[in-house]
Amino acid sequence: MTTATYTVTGMTCQHCVASVTEEVQEIAGVTDVRVDLASGDLTVTSDQPVDRVIVSAAVDEAGYTLS
Template sequence: MTVGIYRVVGMACGHCERFVTEEIEQIPGVTAVAVDVELDTVTVTSEAPLDIAEVRAAVEEAGYELPDTQP
């Protein structure tokens, strides 16, 4: 298992959390997603390391931004 923590810009509420979670869960190999709206972070557990481009595409599909600089 691999855990990645990503900074996501633009989330403000539970709806944001749901949209981001649903999109990231569609990435092959993802086993869990935990969104912290207050800290602007998403913790993703996966079977193997994820390609940042896939994570960025999922976040953007949800309507938010994954900045170039990550925690």
């Protein structure tokens, strides 16, 4: 298991959190996703390390930005 933490910008409500969570959970190998609205932290747990570009693309698909 590996865990990586990123910062997501542009989230303003729980719907934003749900959107990001849903998109990132679809990445192959991801076993857990935690999003903290107050800090913007996105914590991704996966079987193998996930390329930042793939996480960024999922966050972009949700309508937000990985910084």
